[in-house]
Amino acid sequence: MSRPTIGGVLETAVYVDDMEKAHAFYSEILGLKRMVEGDRLYAYDCGPAQTLLVFHRGYCGEDVVTSGGNVPGHDTSGHGHFAFRISRDQLQPWRDFLAERGIAIISEVRWSAGGTSLYFNDPDGNVLELAAAPLWPNFLS
Numbered sequence: 625m626s627r628p629t630i631g632g633v634l635e636t637a638v639y640v641d642d643m644e645k646a647h648a649f650y651s652e653i654l655g656l657k658r659m660v661e662g663d664r665l666y667a668y669d670c671g672p673a674q675t676l677l678v679f680h681r682g683y684c685g686e687d688v689v690t691s692g693g694n695v696p697g698h699d700t701s702g703h704g705h706f707a708f709r710i711s712r713d714q715l716q717p718w719r720d721f722l723a724e725r726g727i728a729i730i731s732e733v734r735w736s737a738g739g740t741s742l743y744f745n746d747p748d749g750n751v752l753e754l755a756a757a758p759l760w761p762n763f764l765s
Contacts, residue, residue: 637677638704639684640748646678649746653725654708664688670708681748707741707753709763715740718754735759 640646643666650656650668656676660667664683668676685699710718722729722744730751731743739759744752757763 634673635675635677636706637679638706638750639679639681639700641681642747643680645747650678653727703749703751705751707755710754710756712756715756718742
């Protein structure tokens with residue numbers, strides 16, 4: 625039997641302590657549209673067929689039984705990380721926008737492949753990255 629294919633990453637998740645503070649950040653600062661709002665999670669549209677799940681830390685460790693089946697519990701401690709893809713011409717506008725909003729860029733990395741990443745924190749200390757290609761062999765533009 626041959627290996628089935630993977631179509632990409634559908635969701636990525638981050639865990640936060642204050643859901644409303646997180647919503648203000650992800651909607652007002654990053655401009656993401658919230659698609660789902662609940663006690664345990666918010667789901668945001670962050671590109672075609674891509675979803676950012678913002679989970680309320682400590683509220684997701686137990687399994688959740690739904691009419692469609694059992695969703696296994698999950699949780700994390702510490703700071704998470706994920707990256708958003710941006711085009712090279714958006715690096716300076718993002719630098720300026722984050723500075724205008726009082727959000728410090730904690731690191732800027734120029735990768736040997738030629739890409740650039742801007743790192744900053746969300747209100748819960750999660751490390752977010754805005755990445756302009758090329759970084760990885762599969763992320764050239």
